[in-house]
Amino acid sequence: MDIFLQQIINGLVQGSIYALVALGYTMVYGIMGLINFAHGEVVMIGTLVAISVAGTLIKAGVPVALAGVNGLAAAVLVCMALGWGLERIAYRPLRNAPRLTPLITAIGMSIVLQNVAMIVWGRNYLTFPHLLPKVNFEFAGAHFTAIQVMIVGVSGLTMAGLVFLVYRTRLGMAMRATAQNPQVASLMGVNSNRVISAAFVIGSALGALAGVMVGTYYEIAHYQMGFMLGLKAFTAAVLGGIGNLAGAMAGGILLGIIEALGAGYIGDLTGGFFGSHYQDIFAFIVLIVVLMFKPSGLFGEKTGDRA
């Protein structure tokens, strides 16, 4: 039983990170129908920028907490600029192109960003500085750390903030209107370019936050880390119904928990034939099952034949 609770907690933590990244996919898809496959790389760049900034500051004698905050701020700013630039340079010129074109461009941008990161940060694994003290808690036989509590808490607050932005502000209303009918939204005076830029910038900021959390949690980072994380967050967005905010959040958390439970029990279930390092297969089983049986996802309203 305590394995079960333990894995639920672990899944919740990992799932919060998936949810933050999934929101970036879903916001862009909801507004312009594009799957921005370079989003995972934006998250990776966020992690690496945070390592560089926080690491340098710590070496220079700045207190760890302050260095961490600065690392996070730098990651968020760099990623926002990166998200904005990606849309401007790679996707905007293709606004009226066939749907497959921007999709292939997104994959191309993902490769470009990975290589840029490899040149800047090298091919080796980098260690993320210890930003939070290692404090352990115990609850009903399950253990968790301060870092895990922070990840779930900050993700929850950030997502609440995003919901407020989308459902209670003028920009949010313009975003929802543009997602539902871009032509009429433009008739109402909404500049669709600005709304699209906002979706990229906000999604990238959430991605940067997720990237810093991943770094803090696993204490390791690498220029290829964005690929698998991005693919899983994309799976989470599809699971929840891509284009749907609540779906991305629920899909992220659900996927995290499915993965954690799968990893916790796969050894017992297969008599030790598969170990917990096979946990990645669960995300893709989920993706395949959703695409086969409910391609609109849990919260999705409609399915189209959009690429």
Next chain:
Amino acid sequence: MLEVTGLRVAYGGIQAVRSITFHVNEGEMVALIGANGAGKTSTLKAIARVLDAAGGDVHFCGEKITRIAPHDVIRQGIALVPEGRGVFPRLTVAENLAMGAFVRNDAVDIEKDLKMVFGYFPRLKEREAQLAGTLSGGEQQMLAIGRALMSRPRMLLLDEPSMGLAPIMVQKIFEVIRAVAAQGMTILLIEQNAKLALETSQRGYVMESGEITLHGAAGDLLNDPKVRAAYLGE
């Protein structure tokens, strides 16, 4: 107030509108009638910058608006009520109306205009918190007109407001259109229901295959044998 000169609209190689010239004076309601595919909607879309004009010019209040950004049209004071209503289905009625006032920031006057819209369409007030997608077709048309009025426009472009509505609902919608016109609003009305359009307007233009073939006072067009034969089913 609105001057359209030599306007052309083309889809690929196909000319939908071939060099049409017409105008709408301030405070006037003008009907643009014609059969399906005559180019009426394309004309309206080109004025509202939903489509690019292939040639010609559109002036509004003396200013050339042929090439302004689509999202700036409403800032010039032109509000289009699109064909098929174009409400935001997953926004509430109140949010749809707020979108109409998106370009404004005079909260006090927005509140006044909201009261005015609810005065015209009490049904919208009752359904304020409902998602627009759950409204009936007639209610959606009310919402689309109300939303356009929320921008406090200087001119309304109405694209087929009677389309797909029950006769009783058409009556209601046109009562409001007349009331809005009586307040001095300048209106360009597109209708397939030519009789209704001409009865409501002061002047009319008849469009056929992308060209204006006839124009004049609405009463004269109503009695014109050619119009009667082609559009009034006589």
